[in-house]
Amino acid sequence: MNTATMIDAMCDEIKQNLNDYCNRADLDRLTPAVAEQMSQALSRALGAGGVAGYRVFLCEYECGENTIVREGKTMRLKMMSEKDFMTPFGKMTLERKMYQADRGGECHVPLDAAWGMEEQFASLEVREAVLYACGLVTPVETE
Numbered sequence: 001m002n003t004a005t006m007i008d009a010m011c012d013e014i015k016q017n018l019n020d021y022c023n024r025a026d027l028d029r030l031t032p033a034v035a036e037q038m039s040q041a042l043s044r045a046l047g048a049g050g051v052a053g054y055r056v057f058l059c060e061y062e063c064g065e066n067t068i069v070r071e072g073k074t075m076r077l078k079m080m081s082e083k084d085f086m087t088p089f090g091k092m093t094l095e096r097k098m099y100q101a102d103r104g105g106e107c108h109v110p111l112d113a114a115w116g117m118e119e120q121f122a123s124l125e126v127r128e129a130v131l132y133a134c135g136l137v138t139p140v141e142t143e
Helices: 003-024 032-059 110-114 124-136
Strands: 067-070 073-087 090-101
Touching (some): 003 032, 032 073, 073 124, 090 110
16 A cells, blocks of 8 residues: 555645635635635545545555456456445545456446445445434434
8 A cells, every 4th residue: 555645645635625715715804704614615625635545545456457257257347437436535436447248247346346335335434324313313314
């Protein structure tokens, strides 16, 4: 794992988000509204940094092969496929390798399988938070 690459991606994203906000915001005078807006901007920037770092982390585990064997079947790289995932940091779009047998059939995404996200949209932490909230309030309130 190359932590320096992950940290660089996070820092770059946080810096970009904060620069964009500060360049367009009126920060001449501190008011409760300005403080609240900065708090929200920092929260968004930290979330974007978390998404960037998580993406780099996951991509380190991407399969490097053009051909894989799964359940005795040879599968070839079909395409790169984007999918949106909900993470504790916010929505993350991830491009992953998708494999399929030569004669067609079901596709397989090794990266999704490796981190337990086959047929899932929300990461484990998000699913647990949603289930906890549903246990306390109605699903409409949870949404």
